[in-house]
Every structure is written in C-alpha cells, then in structure tokens.
Amino acid sequence: MNQGTYSVLSNINIAKDVYKMILGGDTSQITAPGQFINIKLDGLYLRRPISICDFDENSITIIYKVVGAGTELMSRFEAYKNLDVLVGLGNGFDISKSGDRPLLIGGGVGVPPMYYLCKALLEKGVSPTVILGFNSAEDVFYEKKFKKLGVPVYVATVDGSCGIKGFVTDVVPLVGEYSYFYTCGPLPMFKAVYKTCITSGQFSFEERMGCGFGACMGCTCKTKYGNKRICKDGPVLEKEEIIW
C-alpha cells in the first residue's frame, strides 16, 4: 500500500452517470489485477474505494458511477486537482488459476477491474472471453476497449437495446467451453453466475468500508475459510469459500 498525492490528469463522462478518471502518481504498490484505491475527498470523512481499471508506470485509470455524494463530487473534479489516495489495496485476482480459456464476466461498474485483468491474462499468454452486462445501451462502456485487446467480447443488456437481450448468465451457454471464471458486479448477478458457471472461479465483492486497509473490521464477511475482511483479505474470494 502506498499513500500519496495523485493528480487528476483527466476525468470524462463515458456512459450514463459513468466517469473515467486518470490519476497520475506512483503505481509501484499495485501488485495484482482487481485491487482498488481509496480516495480522500474534501468535506467527506471516509475515503471512497474504487477499483483499478488499468494502470501503467505512472498513472491509474478508474471508472466510477455517480451513486452518492462522494462520486458526485468526484465527477466534478478537473485536471490538475491533487488527491490524497491509498493505492494498491486488497488481494486482487489470482491469474495463476485461470487455465487456458477463462471467462471474464463484468456487470455495470463491475466491468472496470476486468480490463486490467484481461490485459494481465493476455500478457501471460492466456486469451480470455469477455462478457459485459449492462441495463441498457446508454450504460454500455469499454466494449471497444476490450475488443481492441483482440479477445472475444459479448455484451448483454437487460432491455436488449445493445448486444444480446438478457443477463450475462444468458450469454455463458453461448461462449463454448471455458476453463475458469473471474467476475465482478452486483450481488444478484453474482448469485446467478455462481449457479450458471460450472467451473471454479473468483468473485470480487463490494462492501461498505471504514478504512479500506484492514484496520477497522467494518467490512468483514463469513467464508468457509473463516472470517475475511473484504478490503484486505478480499475483495476477491474464491467460489469454493463463499457463503451466500
């Protein structure tokens, strides 16, 4: 974990209520796809945890949806604003378990961590299949970015206004065989994925956090492997350990 000052390089609207922010600063503490950062915002007490979508040597890309006071404030940030950020939090996805044909399943603002995960798998020589789920066409983002990586990408929308009509789990039977899965998204989607996907896999959970680095026990959940703090021992849990 690194605590530092990160500078907003850009902050743009990419879908309905969804923004992409690029932050400049040290990324040496990011060790796995699926980790998150925790941002201090002026006037709000608790930091806001946001998953890492992508990063390079000196910048971090995050994608967030405006859902409350914190993200609303963030959506108005302009370039050059400096932020106090904790970087490299959480365990992240374990790509060693992917097998040769993993599925990446992202729903809504669960899509962003799938992007760097996809890049990391490709770098390892593994080509994943990507399924992105949204409510409607106006919510869709990053379809082209994933396609540019050269992997098969399926988009599902609940209302059918873009891609396949239905849920991500309606797409799973269409993609053929897969070796493993990685997923991030809302809880109802998780439960459907858990039932639909026959292989082993990893789920990246969300929970209200106090600190984001394991101190307060505010986000603890029960697993078959014992109590786990979503912020420190998660956010990624393995399918076999989850207690719904």
Added chain:
Amino acid sequence: MVNTKVTLSGITLDNPVIPASGTFGFGYEFADIYDINILGSISCKGTTKDSRFGNPTPRIAECTMGLINSVGLQNPGIDKVVSEELPKLSKVYSKPVIANISGFSIDDYAYTCEKIDSQPQVGIIEVNISCPNVHNGGMSFGTDPNTALAVTKAVKAVTTKPVYIKLSPNVTDITEIAKACEQGGADGISLINTLMGMRINLKTKKPVIANKMGGFSGPAILPVAVRMVYQVFEAVKIPIIGMGGISTAEDVIEMMLAGASAVQVGAANLVDPCACKTIIENLPAVMQKYGIDSLQDIIGGSHNG
C-alpha cells in the same frame, strides 16, 4: 527541546499518543506502514472470552466529520489473542501495550482479565464497559454505577496490572460512573467510547447500518469528549486517558488541558493510516507554539486552581 513524556500508573510513555482500540487491530499490520515503536502505546482490538464474528454488514456509515460503526467486537477470542495476536505484535513493537477487554457477564470480564494478566507485554488492562454495539453486555455495564463498580472490583481481584475502565458517553452523568470505578479500585479511566448514533438512507428509507444503530466517532465528537474528560477530571483523582475525535497535535493538547494524562486516537487512523505518526511528529512544534515545555505539566491545566 520539549518533553513529550507522560506517565500512566507508573508506566512512562515516550509521548501520550495511543491508537484507540478497534481502529488499529493488534498493531502489527500498521508496522508495514510506519515504525509503530514511535507510539506512546497501543490499545489493542477489544477481546472477549470467546471468538466473535460481530454484527452483520453494513457496519459502517459516513457522517459529517465522522462515522458510525457497528462492528460488534469482532475478535478471535482471548486464547487466540494470547497465542497468536500478541506474539505477532511483540515482534514489531517493544513497548508495553494496553489490552482492551470486554464481556457479557462479570465472570466473562474476570475470566478474560485473568488470562491477559499473565502476558508480560501488557502494561495496562483497559476494561470496555461501553461498547454500544453488543446486546446484553458492553455498554449495559457502563451505564449504571453499581454494575460499573462490580465489574471494576471483579477485574481488580484477578490482576496486579493497572486497570483502566473505558466509559460510555451515553449516560446522564458520567462523573457518577467514573466515581464508582474509582471506588471499585480502578487505576484510571478511559473516555469516551462512541456516542450512539444512526443514519437513514433516503433512497431505501431504511437504516444504513444493518444493526440499525452504532457508535459515532470522529472529529465531530471532540467537544463532547473534552467536556466529559473535564468533568471526570474534577470528579476523580485517578488518571484519565482521553479520547474522542482526536485528529491533530492541537487536539492532543486540548484534551490534556481538559485533564487527560494520555490520549487515544481512533477514527483518524481509519482515514489516514499515518494519523498517529503525523500527530507525534507535529507535537513538538505545536508545544513550542503554545509555550509548553513538558506535556506532563499541562494535564488538567484548564481547571482553576
């Protein structure tokens, strides 16, 4: 050169800054962030007789200048604390620590206290009779002078270490409770624990926290804490560890002027993992600014005569 040393029940601390129980785990995870040996001491995560998962999530709610938590004393239980957690801490922290214990009956408190008494690295035992997040225990012992007295006597009977009783602000007259603890033989008082609070989500129209209510802490409660420390300082002769919203070196001095011999920093650790380090580093300059040579000399300095 200013002097930041303070003494608590015969134990000299390099400075009065102590991370508060429940905001610092068992300390060792913070050792990855900075050298925790700069701390005056550490108040460890509240420990009970048996292991506890705590309350359902969400356990956390944002507030103006603070947060509500309803963790509910999640801890691995006294046996694992003694066999695993404290040894891990002793590898990275060489000073006496404060063991924070809680219970659901007077026997629980005595049992846990007796087990922790055998640990040489424990300098002080802090007895939490003020947790707002558990039913049939915790705070119910700290809101009545008679039960506060009974818990104090029970733990004092099983330990030779200094015992500090951690009080709840959720009472009509905190001085009554503090006096009962003193009468029961307490070596000191820690105050304040969190204030009972609640938030309601306007979208769902339901409480934010699964347990509905929780303990409110953070800078917003500092004035309440300063007032209560001030009152208790006038009511008892035993030392006070002051806490509640402390986030800066200035807050430390204010709390000591109210009557605290040392202070604990809680919520601030959660938003800034280096909060205690920053406070300790800033203390000498802030002392100089206000013409303070020795912190020990300012304890209770705001009281007349």
